[in-house]
Amino acid sequence: xxxxxxxxxxxxxxxxxxxxxxxxxxxxxxxxxxxxxxxxxxxxxxxxxxxxxxxxxxxxxxxxxxxxxxxxxxxxxxxxxxxxxxxxxxxxxxxxxxxxxxxxxxxxxxxxxxxxxxxxxxxxxxxxxxxxxxxxxxxxxxxxxxxxxxxxxxxxxxxxxxxxxxxxxxxxxxxxxxxxxxxxxxxxxxxxxxxxxxxxxxxxxxxxxxxxxxxxxxxxxxxxxxxxxxxxxxxxxxxxxxxxxxxxxxxxxxxxxxxxxxxxxxxxxxxxxxxxxxxxxxxxxxxxxxxxxxxxxxxxxxxxxxxxxxxxxxxxxxxxxxxxxxxxxxxxxxxxxxxxxxxxxxxxxxxxxxxxxxxxxxxxxx
Ligand SMILES: Cc1ncc(COP(=O)(O)O)c(C=O)c1O
Numbered sequence: 117x118x119x120x121x122x123x124x125x126x127x128x129x130x131x132x133x134x135x136x137x138x139x140x141x142x143x144x145x146x147x148x149x150x151x152x153x154x155x156x157x158x159x160x161x162x163x164x165x166x167x168x169x170x171x172x173x174x175x176x177x178x179x180x181x182x183x184x185x186x187x188x189x190x191x192x193x194x195x196x197x198x199x200x201x202x203x204x205x206x207x208x209x210x211x212x213x214x215x216x217x218x219x220x221x222x223x224x225x226x227x228x229x230x231x232x233x234x235x236x237x238x239x240x241x242x243x244x245x246x247x248x249x250x251x252x253x254x255x256x257x258x259x260x261x262x263x264x265x266x267x268x269x270x271x272x273x274x275x276x277x278x279x280x281x282x283x284x285x286x287x288x289x290x291x292x293x294x295x296x297x298x299x300x301x302x303x304x305x306x307x308x309x310x311x312x313x314x315x316x317x318x319x320x321x322x323x324x325x326x327x328x329x330x331x332x333x334x335x336x337x338x339x340x341x342x343x344x345x346x347x348x349x350x351x352x353x354x355x356x357x358x359x360x361x362x363x364x365x366x367x368x369x370x371x372x373x374x375x376x377x378x379x380x381x382x383x384x385x386x387x388x389x390x391x392x393x394x395x396x397x398x399x400x401x402x403x404x405x406x407x408x409x410x411x412x413x414x415x416x417x418x419x420x421x422x423x424x425x426x427x428x429x430x431x432x433x434x435x436x437x438x439x440x441x442x443x444x445x446x447x448x449x450x451x452x453x454x455x456x457x458x459x460x461x462x463x464x465x466x467x468x469x470x471x472x473x474x475x476x477x478x479x480x481x482x
Contacts, residue, residue, distance in 0.1 A: 117469040119443065119462075124382045125396035127458040127475075128445065129354065131465050133376035134164075137353050138171040140373060141335065145347060146172065148339035153177050153196060153328060155350030158452050160477035161461060162190035164353060169193065177328075177348045181206055181213070182480035188217045190476065196221040196328065198284065198348065200229060200249065200257055207232055211240040218242065221326075223249040223284050225259045227271050234275035245281045246272050247326060250313055252285040253306045261285075261309035262316060269322050282326030283317075285310035286348065291331035292358065296365045303334040304341075311343035332373070333362055356451035358405055378412055378445035379454070380462075381427065383438050392429040392438045396446065399424050402453030409446035414438075419446060 119128070145152050154168045157179040165176045165187055175194015178184040184195045201210045201222050213220055214237075224230050224246055237244045248268045251258030259265045265283070272280040287306035293299040307329065314324045330338035330347035332355075338344055351359050354377035355370075364370040381396035398421055401409050411417045411429070416436025422428040427446075431437055438444065448454040455461070456478050463471035 119380065119464065119467045119469070122380060122462055122469065124380050124443065125400040126380045126462055127455065127460070128378045128380050128462045128464050129473075130374075130376045130378070131463050131470060133374035134353060135167075137355070137373045137376060138168060141349060141352050142172045144336060145339055150339050150344065151346040153194060153346050153348055154353065155179070155198070155348045156183060156187060156477065158350035158354065159455055159461075159475070160186070160480065161455070161473050161475045162187060162192060162477075163463075163471070163473040164461075165190070165192045168353065174346065177350075178477075180481055181209055182482040183477040184220060185209070185213055186477040186480055188213055188220065193217075194219065196223075196247070196284075198223060198249075198286065200225055201233070202229055207236045210244075211236050211242060214240065214242045214244060219245065221245045221247060221281060223247045223257075224268060224272065225249045225251075225257050227268060230268060230271045230275065230278070234277050237277035243277055243279050245279050247282050247284045247328065248272065248280075250283055250285040250310050252287045252310050252329070254286065254288045256286075256288065258285065261313045265313045266316055266320060266322075269317050273322060280322065282324045282328070282345070283310060283314060285327070285329045286331070287329065287334070288331065291333035292362050293333070294362050296337075296363055299334060299362070300337045303337045307338065307341055307344070311341065314343050332359055333370070336365065336372070351451050354451050354455075356454070357407065357410060357447050357449045359451075360447075375447055377448060377451055377455070379409065379448055380443055380445050383429070383440055383442045383444065384426075386438070386440050390431045392431065393422065394419075394427040394429060394444065395425065397421055397423050397426045399457065400427070400454075401446070401448050402450045402457070404453060405449035407449055409448055412445040412447060414444060417444075 381394035385393040
């Protein structure tokens with residue numbers, strides 16, 4: 117089976133590039149003495165998670181309980197759910213997940229949730245490992261650093277059915293800061309209170325085994341942060357245009373990781389000499405970025421959304437001329453929500469399909 121046999125639109129993964137991305141991050145982090153627990157929110161694919169573990173990751177982060185349920189069912193170890201599990205229904209499911217995998221870690225940022233988790237774990241006969249989630253300026257989840265985080269850690273330590281394992285701090289507001297120096301400054305400022313909170317807890321006699329955070333954009337910045345034990349990078353394994361544009365340490369493109377993910381589309385109409393239409397539109401790419409997909413290695417062509425099922429190719433010069441039925445690949449603006457649109461991923465070795473992998477946690481946002 118080759119690329120020509122794949123029904124479009126379809127999601128393709130270039131395995132050579134993907135494998136180099138896994139190796140690049142593993143080499144960097146092991147030299148820096150940090151562990152990697154990659155975020156599966158990017159790919160939602162157990163086969164990718166398996167390969168990340170094989171490349172040295174200690175586990176996998178899941179954004180949601182439902183993602184963790186899929187990963188646990190696939191036998192993926194070392195799961196950390198990075199969003200608070202709140203409410204009776206979800207806490208009940210978390211307890212059933214612990215029946216299958218007692219090592220799953222949860223995060224907390226509120227004392228009521230600590231109490232709810234402790235009661236549920238006691239009733240179910242479990243000891244749940246917990247990280248205190250600290251707000252490092254993202255104004256999303258997380259307790260305030262310092263005393264509020266210390267109070268929560270104490271509440272966890274005082275609950276026999278919970279086991280305090282450490283801290284989580286995700287500085288999402290820094291991940292896409294354009295320019296490496298500006299990113300380093302932003303991430304340094306954001307993460308300092310997390311590391312100070314670690315020292316505060318340890319000073320009060322609470323051992324902190326895990327401090328988890330970081331992103332693809334700040335991977336080589338967070339890796340230098342004493343006190344952070346593991347990184348949660350997600351997009352590095354496949355990359356996208358948004359991350360490419362933030363720039364790296366030595367240029368205006370982030371080329372530390374390769375663009376491994378594309379959407380394959382077919383030209384279904386050629387209505388004018390300067391226009392062609394492909395079968396990939398708003399339902400084939402995430403549309404949350406202010407720029408669209410880019411054709412791979414096709415100068416003279418520009419893509420524009422043309423509705424749910426269609427994309428418009430503007431043929432700007434003779435190099436861009438396309439034929440009816442021709443298949444083209446496009447780089448997605450944002451990998452995570454694009455992968456969430458597909459049931460499967462075609463794992464490619466050149467033009468040959470080496471595997472078809474289920475994106476089994478696709479749509480599992482509950
Ligand atoms: C909690 C958390 N950790 C880590 C990440 C890092 O992901 P990425 O490397 O794709 O920026 C994210 C991304 O949204 C996240 O929400």
